[in-house]
Amino acid sequence: MITFTPLSGAARSARTIPLAYLLQVDDVRILLDCGSPDWCPEGEPGEQGRHWDKYCDTLKEYAPSVDLVLLSHGDLQHSGLYPYAFAQWGLTAPAYTTLPVQAMARIAATEDVEGIRDEQQIGDSDERQKSSSPEAGGSAHPEDNAEKSTTPPPKAPKGRYIATLHEVHEAFDSVNVLRYSQPCHLQGKCQGLTIIPFNAGHTLGGTIWKIRSPTAGTILYAVDMNHMRERHLDGTVLVRQASAGGGVFESLARPDLLITDAERAVVTTARRKDRDAALLDCIDSTLTSRNSVLMPCDSSTRVLELLVLLDQHWNYSRLKFPICLLSRTGREMLTFVRSMMEWLGGTISKEDVGETGTGGNKNKRRRDDDDNDDALGAFALRFPHLEFFPTPQSLMQTYSSKDPKLILAVPASLSHGPSRAVFSEFAETPDNVVLLTGRSEEGTLGRVLFDKWDDSQRDDAKWDRGKIGNNVMMDGVLHLEMHAKVPLQGAELEEYLAKERAVQEKEAAQKAAQARAQRILEADEGEDDTDEDSEAESDDEENEVEEALDDELMDTDDGAPPQAPPNGRMKRKSQKGGTGEGKDWIDDVGDELAQKLSFDIYLKGNVSKATSFFKSEGQTQRFRMFPYVEKKRRVDEYGETVDVGMWLRKGKVLEEDAESEEVKEMRRRAEEEAKKAPTEPPSKFVRTEVDVQLACRLFFVDMEGLNDGRAVKTIVPQVNPRKMIIVHAPAQATDALIESCSNIRAMTRDIYAPTQGENVQIGQHTNSFSISLSDELLASLKISQFEDNEIGYVAGRISSLAGSTIPVLEPMASRLPEKVIRKVQRPRTLGSRPTRTLPQSTMIGELKLTALKARLAKVGVHSELIGEGVLICGPGKKGASAESIEHTVAVKKTTRGRVEVEGTVSDVYYVVRREIYNLHALVAA
Template sequence: MITFTPLSGGAKSTRTTPLAYLLQVDDVRILLDCGSPDWCPERSPSSSAVTTESLSYPWDEYCDALRENAPSVDLVLLSHADLAHSGLYAYAYSRWGLKAPTYTTLPVQAMARVATLEDVEGVRDEEDVDPPEQQDEDQAEGDGDEKAFEGEKTKPVQRKTRKYVATAFEVHEAFDSVNTLRYSQPCHLQGKCQGITITPFNAGHTLGGAIWKIRSPSAGTIVYAVNLNHMRERHLDGTVLIRPGGGGVFEPLARPDLLITDAERTNVVSSRRKDRDAALIDTITAALARRSSLFMPCDSSTRLLELLVLLDQHWAYQRLRYPICLLSRTGREMLTFVRAMMEWLGGTISKEDVGVGEDGQGGGKQDKRRRRVNDDEEGEDALGALALRFRHLEFFPNPQALLNTYSSKDPKLILAVPASLSHGPSRALFSTFAAVPDNVIILTQRGEEGTLGNDLFKKWNNSQRAEHKWDKGKIGSNVMLDGNMILKMNSKVPLQGDELEAFLAKERAAMEKEAAEKTADDFEQQRMLEADEEDTDTDEDSDDEDEVERSLAADVAEAEPDPDAPAGGAFAEPGGQSRRSKRVRGVDDADWGLDADEGLNRQVLSFDVYIKGNVSRAASFFKSADGQSQQRFRMFPYIEKKRRVDDYGELIDVGMWLRKGKVFEEEAESNESKELKRNQAEEEAKVSAFEEPPSKFVSSEVEVQLACRLLFVDMEGLNDGRAVKTIVPQVNPRKMIIVHAPTEATGSLIESCGNIRAMTKEIYAPELLQSVSIGQQTNSFSISLSEDLITSIKMSSFEDNEVGYVTGRVAIHAGSAVPVLEPLAGSAATRKTKTLPARPGVIGMRAPIDLPRSTLIGELKLTTLKSRLASVGIRAELVGEGVLICGKRRSASEPLEGTVAVRKSTRGHVELEGTASDVYYIVRREIYKLHALVTAT
């Protein structure tokens, strides 16, 4: 059974982004995309964004649902690299336990990393998304209020943020864990997902964008295809779902059991690409000719490439010398990734870059040699030198760096991120750029609902005539902005004056407290170490002395006195008195040293001690007169004390070195990622040559006097309504789910599909967090086949399986929990013939018998049948509406003889029409061969 739940981006919704869907196939839970909303919407009365008094955020419901379901997800599939599809994956991976295996294509992994880094760094540079008084909502389930400490008292404070913005380290960690696949590369999953096969196909729209084909043995084929583009662009080919030139649907994606697709642009008629490019280029050329500047908000990775390729070609063709300025922190990194993935690019970029000079004309050997020398001087690799060099493109991390290089009066084209103008360089630039007359702002995307970019788009669209609206297939004209606009600007400013002094005093106090605590901890650790060492040494010495005493006592007890031993022997005292009692009493009275109180002297003292066993026999140097060893001696006892600290008094932590070795191994395995992070750190170090001073986050309201011109040119690269209504019926799914669509677009697509007789009527349009169950009427049972039934089944081969037709009755035997299927009493073996009553006038009428029932298994493809008929000499031609005309032809000029028509109905029935002839029977035979004939017993 299949259960589908839109976490965000459902049908019949006013907010169609971001995209995130939970697909459950039996017990496997699959997360399709994990997009992030725009974290900085406009706070206007007409906006649904959060206000100071309200805690209702437009993304709360989605984020709460994703956080709840993230730990139970078994598989994650990412289709595109923009924020609407992949922006929240890093945060969910690091904070919400989304540790399931994640798959996407290599460009999506790289571009999504770049887009997410640009977004999180831009937001964190302007807002404190992790305030000190905010508790960790990810572990505490986020109550309504939180507490802040003020001395010894606590008071409830209002929550300042619920923006789930990851850190740069979390972004790298998350996308390093993503598995990458190539187009058309099937991946057979293991573990809980065993049996499921996933395959990505080219979706167009973005570099590496994927259509996911999910094959399950129980649920069939599921195709997830959102944000497609069938049109060929400059840097990308169109989607493989539909072949260009009316070639039909891509065969591996045709007729799926379930199609999940979007319908956001069902009511949109896109203008021609030639008209869009002409309007964009003419506007840019005219503005630069009158010494004005242009500003184009754009995204950081996906659709930016198409703009850069178009502008670079125009600059090279017109030999323009005006700069193209890109305000982005990750612009260089993005182009580095793209140049390393040239095999994923398509369109016309390869043909236009190879063998084309700076003027757009074919260059000769000298031109190619000159370009090769320049590439070597610039240090570019050979692959990146032939394409995507962008000679006129310059990178700037922020607007201030741009002003330090070019004056505000210099004509230039500025591309700034993000496209929504909600934060970052684009918003800061807009506040000053829009007030200059004759400047032009060109929007290429509509922006998310509630953002400044979307507000500007609506202002432009409402100023157009009805026939020139953006969704009517026409190119509108630019409009003059007027009036005032209040913008809220967030920024980080250095501390000054009393605030700086208070901060430094607080830092000094914290450092002194930390140093005092560290000193106290070190002193306590040293004291405990010395005490532990003394106790250990005392215990070890006591144990060793006890052992020596026991050993000596045993030696004395076992040893026999030697009559030949001298008077000052090992166990004799002056005057012949034995010291055995003192030997037994303890080692302190033993002969280990001189003792004046006992009257011992150097002549009578001996260090020889008896030893047990055969250890000393071979090495003994005390010999008797006959050369044989008579006594066994023990060496002076020495106890080695093990040092617990090194020469400097520090504890030796072996675990630390083991952990360090593990870190070295991990670094060796990820040299490429470490090199990339190192390069990024170097770039950031160049940008900020000095250490960042103490700063604070401030918000201010800026009044902007609008005086520039505004134009919208649709460069989103998505299918329009005509393409959607043409492609979906050709795919012809058995069931379909519509997502990512407003109410009007959803109803339009359902109505269009309902007017097609061959189209399925099982179309679902779930709203936000509304679950849809497909296949709930299917029930599975466990049953065993009896031996008699197995022997009577006639099996037929079908693909890699053996199929048979079974007719029987279910019997439940005592002592068995599994029912048994047994043959019927009236099976073929026991079936009796039925005789009809004799009718007058009928002589010898044959009694009727029951014929066995049979069925054909398989799906007929007319193209395959056409190939089989050609191999047996039957010519076949495909005509309209899925009909195959078959017949023989003596010559090319003569018509077909004995024609037979083969037609497939919408329910999969095969209809064969024609006169009884050789052609008819040959065609029928070949149709049977393409199926498995299963006969009932």
């Protein structure tokens, strides 16, 4: 059974993004995409900022139980929330995607989290950021400098789930990558499932996922497709080009379940030629009038199409105006793309971007990427007119606001980051143009500007009716909330430095105390080891001295005490404090040292001598009694002393020796760059409210690269699924696609459009059992060949054997006695024939009229496709056998998969029927 639940991006929803769906096939839970919303919407948090709560809470609940993750596109709408869910919500199930999607999603997520963390304090991730790896790269994180602010920064809205840079890299490093059309047979709990990625268009590496299950059949997940060929991408493989015969790709046709989107089902897109011309004309007219153009764009996917288009236009028109890409990850993104040239397609050729990116001029190679030339092996996509700027400040230092330039700034929604910062000053300059290429998410500044432009257009010139529209002059005041991180100055800086010095002094004192305590412990351990080592050596000497003294004492007549040995280690003491007979010999280190040591508390060194509590003659000795530490040698079971530090040092040396020279060189460069990187000054987060006086022009050109309504309504019936689920669509578009499918007779009627959180159950639970076929039954089977499988009809009775737990299927009459068989047979009447049951037969396969037409052409029968699902077979035009064919036969294919053959009994009828049988596997009892 299949259970489908939209977590976000459902049908009939006002918010169609982000995309995330939970697909359960039997007991396997599959997460289809894991997109993130825009975390910085316009307005107060209570108005726009918490619309993602339901989606995030549901994903957090299901994340630990997900068994498989499939990512289809490398933008934030499809993959943005995956790093946070992987690190914090337990979404550690195996994830699969293509190599470009993995790289582009990593870049998009990196750009997003760095842009937000450089402007606002993310308090819910401060503790996690402290443990982030410094090798992850990127700029310093704001939360590292949050403590540098003397005044508390404004609290960030709660409920925003923004990963750290280390979490982004760790999450996408764990993703498994596949090639197009590469089947992957899953193991573990997902054993039995097979996933295959196919080209979806729209983005580099965009994927249509085909999931094959032995119980649920074939499931096709195809969202955000583009059948049109672009400059850097080929169209989706779902629809074959007209030169290849058209139609749907056979491997993706007739799935048991199709999950597709209908967001643009009511949109009619203008011709690409007209859209490109309108965009380039707007740019040319603005730059030649000494004004600038601002194009908000994404950081990884659709910006490639814009860069290729602009580069070709700049080379053709020989323009000298700069193209400025305002992005932290722009250079890294192009480096990844150049290393994945085999994934590109479209109209890119060496004449367009060339080996040098200048249309054949090899003397104008850019030198900013010379370090990567040897690794890439090609110089394609080297945009000579493109300049990279990480921040708006670096852009202003190079070009003033009066210099004409084209600015591509991220993100496309203008909700935060460089594009928002540039817009706040850019929009106040008259005759500047803000050129939008997408509609952005609902509730963002990008959508606000698009609505302003769309509302000012005439009804017959709307963008969704195949028209281009006109640019409009904006006026009025736009209230914006700006976030930034500024360095401390004046009294705040002095107060911070004073606190920093106090903290450093405190840490230094603590370190000194710890070092002093460590030295004392090491000295104690050294003394213990010395005592242990010398104990065995002194035992023999003391035994010899005692034996010599005893002999000397026995030889003495007057009982005088013997002379002390030269070393003074032995001394005779009286039990009553005097000397004479009956004294004991004790080990001593000298009177002075013995009298100065006190062992009431175990101290190292000399202490002042103490008097005894009890009065007695002379001074009594105080012996070591408390605490008593048993001296043991630190050895293992083999008698060797284990030095853990030595083995750790050796292991580190072995690891360094095992590393290749390239890894060592990369590590050395990273360390040098880290040393050269300037330390960020103390800073704080500030929030300001500004009123932007709008004086610029506003224009929109659709460059999203998605199917329009006409394409969607044409492709879906050609796929002809048995069941279909519509997602990622507003209410009007959902109803339009359902109505279009209902007007097609051959289209399925099982169409579902679930809302967010609604469960859709398709099919029933199936139970599988193991059974063994007996040798008698196998010998009686009639096997038919169908594609790569052998199929036969089986009928028998189940019997259990005493020595096996698996039941055996035997022929029905194998164990029945002959008398019982005779009783079962019906009595015969006189003059009647015995009744015989006809064999049961089943035809397996799916008739394709195009395949039948090709087979009929080989045998000399002419046929033509007319209408919808009807093949007319008539007299042949060539071949000797065609002379005897005089009649016409019609082959119809109904909605439920039935095949009807209509015509008179003639030679052509039997020829057509025979070819239809040959296209199926006949399974008979």
